[in-house]
Structures are given as structure tokens and as C-alpha cells.
Amino acid sequence: MQEIMTLISEVGFPIAITIYLLYRIEVKLDAVIESIQTLPERMKHI
Secondary structure (H helix, E strand, O other), X not given: OHHHHHHHHHHXXXXXXXXXXXXXXXXXXXXXXXHHHHHHHHHXXX
């Protein structure tokens, strides 16, 4: 049981950072997808 607790405490920080970074990437990716989807409509106005 102690080994598992040690493993979680050692690996917990990198996992938390990874989840945070994945969330930030997801938000930016959603903005890129929205921009690409509206591109044809914007190109019609040029």
C-alpha cells in the first residue's frame, strides 16, 4: 500500500500538469475549428 501511495505522489504532479495542458490545447483547438468552419462564409464576402 505504501508503494502505491508513493507512486501516486510522484506521478500525480506530472498527471495534473498534463491534464491542465490538454485542457488549454482543447480550448485553442476549438477556436481553430470554429475559425476553419466559418472560413468559407468569410471568403464569400471578399
